[in-house]
Amino acid sequence: MNKAYIFILGGTSTITLSIFLFVLAPRVQIIDVNEKGISAQEPYSEIELKGRQTYMENGCIYCHSQQVRDPSVGADKYFGWGRPSKPSDYIHDEPHLLGTMRTGPDLSNIGSRQPSKDWHHLHFYNPRILVKWSIMPRFSFLYEEISSNESPAENAIRVPGEESQWIIPSQEAEALVAYMLSLRRDRDPEAVQKESKQ
Numbered sequence: 685m686n687k688a689y690i691f692i693l694g695g696t697s698t699i700t701l702s703i704f705l706f707v708l709a710p711r712v713q714i715i716d717v718n719e720k721g722i723s724a725q726e727p728y729s730e731i732e733l734k735g736r737q738t739y740m741e742n743g744c745i746y747c748h749s750q751q752v753r754d755p756s757v758g759a760d761k762y763f764g765w766g767r768p769s770k771p772s773d774y775i776h777d778e779p780h781l782l783g784t785m786r787t788g789p790d791l792s793n794i795g796s797r798q799p800s801k802d803w804h805h806l807h808f809y810n811p812r813i814l815v816k817w818s819i820m821p822r823f824s825f826l827y828e829e830i831s832s833n834e835s836p837a838e839n840a841i842r843v844p845g846e847e848s849q850w851i852i853p854s855q856e857a858e859a860l861v862a863y864m865l866s867l868r869r870d871r872d873p874e875a876v877q878k879e880s881k882q
Contacts, residue, residue, distance in 0.1 A: 726776075726866075727776045728776060728863070728866060729862070729866075731858070731859050731862045732859070732862050732863045732866045733863075734855075734856075734859035734862075734863075735856075735858075735859035735860040735861065735862045735863025735864070735866075736781075736863045737859075738856050738859055738860045738863070739781070739860060739863055740781070742823065744791075745781050745783045746783075746785055746787075747783075747785055747787035747788045747820070748783055748785070748786075748787075748788045748789065748790065748791045749782060749783035749784065749785065749786055749790045749791070749792075750769075750781050750782055750783055750790065750791050750792040750867070750869075751769045751782045751783070751790065751792060752765045752766050752767065752768050752769045752790055752792055752793070752869075753768060753769075754768040755768070760790060763789065763790075764797065765789065765790045765792070765793060765797075766792065766793035766796070766797075766869065766870040767870060769792060769869065773792070773869045787819070788820055791864070791867055792867055792869045793867060793868060793869055793870040794864050794865075794867050795864060795865040795866055795867045795868040796868045796870045798864075799865065801861055801865065802841050804860075804861040804864050804865070805827070805841050805851065805853050805857060805861055806841060806843070806844070806851075807820075808823040808826060808827075808857060808860065808861070809822065809823065809824050809826075809827050809843070809851050810822050810824060810843075813843065813844055813845070814844075823857075824851075826853065826854050826856050826857035826860070827851040827852060827853055827854065827857060828851065828852040828854070829849065829850070829851055830849075830850045830851070830852060831848050831849060831850070832848055832850055833847075833848050835850065836850055836852065837850075837852050839852060839853060839858075840852050841853070
């Protein structure tokens, strides 16, 4: 009983240190990021926000992450996924779509790595057209399939390997691709800040 004060002091110190490390320190870091307001990513446009909603509704977050890990804790750099993510990359995100699974590749920089709209449309229509070993499900319900010898519409895309097979993206598909192309978190926020000052 005479050493109870050591137990009380130790417990109080542990709780105080935990609160500081896991509550106060992260809040200070986030306040600093929000005050600077510097992000490698521009705010989303209306169509990109619709595409982001389609991304969430179709469960893309269950197989794809949007956070590039530091080289000291993973091989993301060697996969060519870009620079490690920073807190300021997510200023414009609500809710955050970081994801935890890596069934598919990380998408935080997909707009830079794959800037072709047609590639994304074909990939959503049938991923195995472009990546034979892909296990990603088809999202062909976002497209109208048309058989024709000539392009049936201005935004029609010819299906590779099929002479008269075309797909026409729905508004949801167009928005989803716009969101994918907007994901360009490969620029360094500090470099963006220096550019904005010049």
